[in-house]
Every structure is written in structure tokens, then in C-alpha cells.
Amino acid sequence: xxxxxxxxxxxxxxxxxxxxxxxxxxxxxxxxxxxxxxxxxxxxxxxxxxxxxxxxxxxxxxxxxxxxxxxxxxxxxxxxxxxxxxxxxxxxxxxxxxxxxxxxxxxxxxxx
Amino acid sequence: xxxxxxxxxxxxxxxxxxxxxxxxxxxxxxxxxxxxxxxxxxxxxxxxxxxxxxxxxxxxxxxxxxxxxxxxxxxxxxxxxxxxxxxxxxxxxxxxxxxxxxxxxxxxxxxx
Numbered sequence: 675x676x677x678x679x680x681x682x683x684x685x686x687x688x689x690x691x692x693x694x695x696x697x698x699x700x701x702x703x704x705x706x707x708x709x710x711x712x713x714x715x716x717x718x719x720x721x722x723x724x725x726x727x728x729x730x731x732x733x734x735x736x737x738x739x740x741x742x743x744x745x746x747x748x749x750x751x752x753x754x755x756x757x758x759x760x761x762x763x764x765x766x767x768x769x770x771x772x773x774x775x776x777x778x779x780x781x782x783x784x785x786x
Numbered sequence: 787x788x789x790x791x792x793x794x795x796x797x798x799x800x801x802x803x804x805x806x807x808x809x810x811x812x813x814x815x816x817x818x819x820x821x822x823x824x825x826x827x828x829x830x831x832x833x834x835x836x837x838x839x840x841x842x843x844x845x846x847x848x849x850x851x852x853x854x855x856x857x858x859x860x861x862x863x864x865x866x867x868x869x870x871x872x873x874x875x876x877x878x879x880x881x882x883x884x885x886x887x888x889x890x891x892x893x894x895x896x897x898x
Binding site for chain 1: 790792819828829830844884886887890891
């Protein structure tokens with residue numbers, strides 16, 4: 675069975691600093707990997723996805739993530755964060771046509 | 787793109803009652819999935835429909851049921867509501883089985 679572990683429940687960071695949100699997964703088969711962002715009282719919005727090919731994927735709002743198969747990780751990064759990046763971030767893994775399994779989320783708080 | 791719309795946005799029900807939540811998928815998306823998101827947790831997979839057939843189900847009891855209609859809109863029905871059913875219910879549609887989701891803003895269900 676697939677599972678997702680987001681290693682940090684909360685990440686506080688100052689504006690314009692770099693940030694990394696960590697995600698590890700486990701699965702017995704090849705997977706697709708996703709990061710979503712959720713603003714208060716809203717649904718989730720897709721930030722980026724890894725399906726195949728280059729292990730470094732770029733998404734919206736300046737975010738990028740790197741797939742590391744040997745470490746079964748898919749960490750999300752941004753070189754310089756803004757106040758507006760304050761939100762909940764979810765890592766998800768999907769096997770073929772099946773369900774997506776989500777982590778419990780990381781709360782990113784950007785302070786001025 | 788019209789996105790995914792869910793109704794109602796908020797709902798309060800009494801324990802033991804039944805509830806129906808509705809979702810209109812993004813235009814052209816033939817797969818719809820329903821998730822339950824409890825406070826402070828990641829979304830948990832309830833079930834998925836592809837071309838009006840259920841083709842995946844999470845660890846939820848049979849009192850959680852659904853439908854997908856020919857226009858790809860969908861319903862989630864929950865019978866015999868329990869207090870623990872209080873959560874944000876998210877509908878998500880996707881164009882292909884391996885693509886990311888487009889989420890609605892959710893229905894906040896409170897069971898009292």
C-alpha cells in the first residue's frame with residue numbers, strides 16, 4: 675500500500691528566505707507524485723506534478739520539486755517566499771488509475 | 787474552464803440523518819473522486835467514478851455511496867450520519883487517470 679509522510683507539520687520562515695517542504699513516500703510500484711496548496715476555507719490547487727522524465731519539475735508560483743527515486747522523496751522548494759505563500763501544502767502519490775494518497779500537510783507560515 | 791463546483795458550501799445535520807452533496811466536474815473531465823478532510827489532516831479517499839462506474843473505493847463504510855451522471859456531475863450520499871462524519875468533503879475531477887486533480891472548494895458538513 676502506498677503512503678506519504680510529510681516530515682514537517684509546520685515551517686515558519688521569513689519573507690524572501692528560501693524554503694523546503696519535505697515529502698517521503700512508499701509504494702511497491704511506479705507512482706505519480708504531486709504537490710497541492712490549500713488556502714483557508716478553500717479546496718486544493720495543483721502546484722506541480724511528476725509523471726516521468728526529468729526529476730526536477732517546475733510548477734506555479736515559482737515552486738519546484740525534485741523526485742529522488744532512491745530516497746523515495748519529492749521535496750518542494752522555493753528560492754524566495756512571499757507573504758502570500760502562507761498556506762497548507764500537501765504532497766500526494768498516485769498509482770496508475772487509482773486513488774491519490776495525501777500526506778497530513780505542512781503549514782507554511784511566511785513572516786514579514 | 788468552469789472548474790469544479792460543489793454545493794452546498796456549508797451544511798449542519800443531526801446525527802442519524804442523511805445528506806447528499808453535489809459536484810459539477812470541470813468540463814471534459816470524466817473521472818470524479820470524493821475525499822473527506824478532517825480538521826488538521828490530509829484528504830482521505832472515499833471513492834472514484836469513471837464514466838458512471840465506481841472504480842475505486844477507500845476505507846469507508848457502505849453508508850457512504852455515490853453516483854456519477856452522464857454529464858459527469860456527481861453526488862455523495864451519506865446515511866445514518868455520525869458525529870465523526872463532520873469534515874470538509876472535497877470533490878475532485880481529472881481529465882486522465884494519471885493527471886492531477888482539479889478540486890472544488892468543498893462542502894463543510896457539521897453533524898450535531
